[in-house]
Amino acid sequence: MTTHSVEAFRQKNVLLGGEWQENEQGNRITLDSPSSGEDIGSVPALNEAEVDKAVEAARGAQKQWQKTPLHERKQLLLRWADKLEENKEAIGTVIMQEVAKKKSSAVDEVVRTADFIRHTAEEGVRINGELLTGDSYNGGPAGKTAQVSRVPLGVVLAIAPFNYPLNLSASKIAPALMTGNSVIFKPATQGSLSGIMMMETLEEAGLPKGLVNVTTGRGSEIGDVLVTHDGIDQISFTGGSGTGISMAEKAGMVPMVLELGGKDPAIVLEDADLDKAAKEITGGAFSYSGQRCTAIKRVLVKEEAADELVAKLKEKVEALSVGKPEDDADITPLINDKGADYLQGLIDDTIADGAEVTTENKRDGRLFSPVLFDHVSTESRIAWEEPFGPVLPVIRVKDEDEAVKIANDSEYGLQASVFTQDINTAHRIADELEVGSVQVNGKTSRGPDHFPFLGVKNSGMGVQGVRYSLLSYTREKVTVINQ
Numbered sequence: 307m308t309t310h311s312v313e314a315f316r317q318k319n320v321l322l323g324g325e326w327q328e329n330e331q332g333n334r335i336t337l338d339s340p341s342s343g344e345d346i347g348s349v350p351a352l353n354e355a356e357v358d359k360a361v362e363a364a365r366g367a368q369k370q371w372q373k374t375p376l377h378e379r380k381q382l383l384l385r386w387a388d389k390l391e392e393n394k395e396a397i398g399t400v401i402m403q404e405v406a407k408k409k410s411s412a413v414d415e416v417v418r419t420a421d422f423i424r425h426t427a428e429e430g431v432r433i434n435g436e437l438l439t440g441d442s443y444n445g446g447p448a449g450k451t452a453q454v455s456r457v458p459l460g461v462v463l464a465i466a467p468f469n470y471p472l473n474l475s476a477s478k479i480a481p482a483l484m485t486g487n488s489v490i491f492k493p494a495t496q497g498s499l500s501g502i503m504m505m506e507t508l509e510e511a512g513l514p515k516g517l518v519n520v521t522t523g524r525g526s527e528i529g530d531v532l533v534t535h536d537g538i539d540q541i542s543f544t545g546g547s548g549t550g551i552s553m554a555e556k557a558g559m560v561p562m563v564l565e566l567g568g569k570d571p572a573i574v575l576e577d578a579d580l581d582k583a584a585k586e587i588t589g590g591a592f593s594y595s596g597q598r599c600t601a602i603k604r605v606l607v608k609e610e611a612a613d614e615l616v617a618k619l620k621e622k623v624e625a626l627s628v629g630k631p632e633d634d635a636d637i638t639p640l641i642n643d644k645g646a647d648y649l650q651g652l653i654d655d656t657i658a659d660g661a662e663v664t665t666e667n668k669r670d671g672r673l674f675s676p677v678l679f680d681h682v683s684t685e686s687r688i689a690w691e692e693p694f695g696p697v698l699p700v701i702r703v704k705d706e707d708e709a710v711k712i713a714n715d716s717e718y719g720l721q722a723s724v725f726t727q728d729i730n731t732a733h734r735i736a737d738e739l740e741v742g743s744v745q746v747n748g749k750t751s752r753g754p755d756h757f758p759f760l761g762v763k764n765s766g767m768g769v770q771g772v773r774y775s776l777l778s779y780t781r782e783k784v785t786v787i788n789q
């Protein structure tokens with residue numbers, strides 16, 4: 307059995323039409339480690355003609371794959387999951403190197419992804435259509451039946467972000483394949499080495515030629531070519547709201563699932579279990595250094611509970627370790643200088659606006675110590691903008707209504723947490739919040755991965771989560787029998 311060794315520099319190629327290929331002009335992108343700055347590998351920068359070739363291969367392979375029995379598609383996915391898990395150390399190490407995720411979380415991501423693929427395989431064989439009879443409609447004819455089946459959309463374009471380079475790629479690719487589609491996979495550039503390694507395990511599992519094609523290259527260069535390609539039948543994108551919204555404008559009538567940014571609030575009432583709230587909020591805000599769409603990005607706490615909550619949060623935030631991903635530090639360097647400089651601007655502006663910095667405020671390049679701000683004003687940018695870094699603003703509120711208003715005034719609507727011991731209050735607030743999901747007494751998060759995951763407003767469109775994803779890659783096909 308092949309296992310992938312951990313090499314020093316990985317010169318990876320792309321899977322096009324079933325062959326691992328270098329690109330024609332030999333244009334490559336060299337990737338550096340966000341943590342050490344060392345070169346860790348390179349991937350081809352494809353051009354328009356190569357994208358055409360990838361789409362053509364995907365269109366060809368899809369026709370046969372659609373006819374492949376469901377149980378055979380399921381077996382491919384199960385073999386893929388096993389191969390992936392066998393390589394968890396090697397692939398986890400590359401995730402750690404290319405996106406500076408702490409080692410244990412990087413390896414967990416590989417295992418989580420294998421589990422997702424297995425669950426998708428099991429659930430995928432249970433996606434069935436339905437039969438409608440004409441006489442169930444008032445005055446309808448008895449001899450008329452509609453067989454409503456679910457058919458694949460065709461060629462799916464899967465565009466993934468850097469922060470979960472495996473999981474947010476496989477959560478598009480696996481359900482698309484299971485439902486009979488072929489795939490064009492555009493990994494995040496910083497994340498493409500591990501993305502390609504995952505494709506190597508899929509190929510080893512017996513992927514038919516041309517069924518998944520990998521198109522590496524900067525989104526700013528090949529993004530429009532992919533998104534506006536007339537051979538693409540569905541787009542599934544996870545990434546920034548700006549990128550996703552402009553993509554939707556360009557893609558026209560192609561169906562899309564978009565998972566975008568967030569500004570998830572944690573609303574804490576005076577009757578909450580504050581130890582639990584502090585633990586959940588710290589984990590929710592600072593894991594992977596806050597670079598998660600579902601990170602808790604602001605705390606809205608009732609004035610009566612604020613002093614105690616802030617003291618507990620401060621203690622937990624100060625206990626987070628700051629350092630290198632290979633040392634399994636909780637807080638690691640941010641993905642790039644642009645993200646780090648943006649975060650610095652937010653921190654500086656929040657201080658200038660008069661908020662209290664309760665923790666150390668230190669930066670070394672892309673590495674920040676985690677910052678907890680108290681007494682943040684809703685006039686500050688940080689009350690509304692997404693830092694994608696280890697900083698948490700606490701905004702004190704006078705009552706529930708004010709908390710709900712600040713939560714809903716956001717352009718985003720991904721998730722929200724409500725901490726209270728009164729389930730009726732929790733329900734009442736949950737009903738008011740304009741978000742995809744509300745977590746009662748827990749941190750905001752996507753998993754377990756069969757739960758529906760969605761954002762409203764500028765946080766997205768469509769739903770992911772195993773069964774929901776499977777459905778999103780199919781459409782109804784109606785055959786009416788007139789007897």
Ligand SMILES: NC(=O)C1=CN([C@@H]2O[C@H](COP(=O)(O)OP(=O)(O)OC[C@H]3O[C@@H](n4cnc5c(N)ncnc54)[C@H](OP(=O)(O)O)[C@@H]3O)[C@@H](O)[C@H]2O)C=CC1
Pocket residue numbers: 465466467468469492493494495496523524525526528529530533544545546547549550553565566567568598599600692694761765
């Ligand atoms: N809701 C969610 O589930 C998630 C949301 N996010 C959000 O994403 C942002 C950060 O992630 P990040 O990866 O930087 O997001 P980006 O939107 O910059 O990139 C996401 C993906 O889109 C590609 N891309 C970039 N420009 C284009 C384009 N014009 N056309 C097509 N594809 C393009 C990128 O390629 P390349 O890498 O080559 O630039 C990458 O593969 C944050 O705002 C965060 O909230 C992130 C993760 C999950």
Ligand SMILES: O=C(O)[C@H](O)COP(=O)(O)O
Pocket residue numbers: 469470474544597598599600601750751752753
């Ligand atoms: O992209 C993200 O940030 C994720 O979809 C969030 O996933 P998580 O809640 O499991 O971290």
